[in-house]
Amino acid sequence: MARLEVMIDPGFISRCESWPADILRERRQEAETFEYKISYTRRLVQGGIDILEAHLRADDQDCTKDPLASVKEAISGSLEFMTSRAAYTDVSTAFPLPTALEISQFIGFDIEVVLDQPENIQTNLDKMKAAExxxxxxxxDLHKVIDALRHEFVIRYQRGQINVDQIFDHLDTV
Incomplete structure (x- = not known):
């Protein structure tokens, strides 16, 4: 988590001009990995928000019902969500998935524990929304970092410090 904070600090990007190309590539890859893990975690949190909101709207208002039990209903499609988020999202295998520890470090709590507390739904919903x-x-912030690091490759090319082969070897094409 500390590394993420360092990476999104504005001073991080300002130092990229002094980095050799291999360090620049490593930092760009690190930023892309963080972005993937953050995006994945964000989708999990959004799913948790949907589950808790659906649970609050449920007609039966059975407070003993476990929100985690709603996961099975959500997956089967029988739980109605009032959200504009896409129902299905492919998960890339290009990056490693975040671990449970990383997820809890990103959001400041254990998402499974929060979903497993039917007596605190509104409080936990607020916590999930703040995490989102x-x-x-x-x-x-990570997108800004990734864009700046990629842009640094372009600047180096324009200055003649690297050649086209180095750019295409180390810079994703969009």
Whole structure:
């Protein structure tokens, strides 16, 4: 988590001009990996928000019902969500999935524990929404970092410091 904070600090990008190309590539790859893990975690949190909101809207209002039990209903499609988020999202295998520890470090709590507390649904929903806002900020900041690191490759090419082969070997094409 500390490394993520360092990476999204504005001073991080300002130092990229002094890095050799191999360090620049490593940092770009690290930022892309963080972005993937943050995006994955954000999708999990959004799913948790959907589950808790659906649970609050449920007609039966059975407070003993475990929100985690709603996961099975959500997967089967029998739980109605009031969200504009896409129901299905492919998960890339290009990056490693975040571990449970990384997920809890990103959001500040254990998502499974939060979903497993039917007596605190509104409090936990608020906690999940705050985590989603934080993850969205991290994601935006990481996109800025990735763009800046990629742009540094372009600048080096324009200055004649690297050649086309080096750019295409080490810079994803969009």
């Amino acid at each position: 806002v934080l993850l969205s900020r991290y994601r935006r």
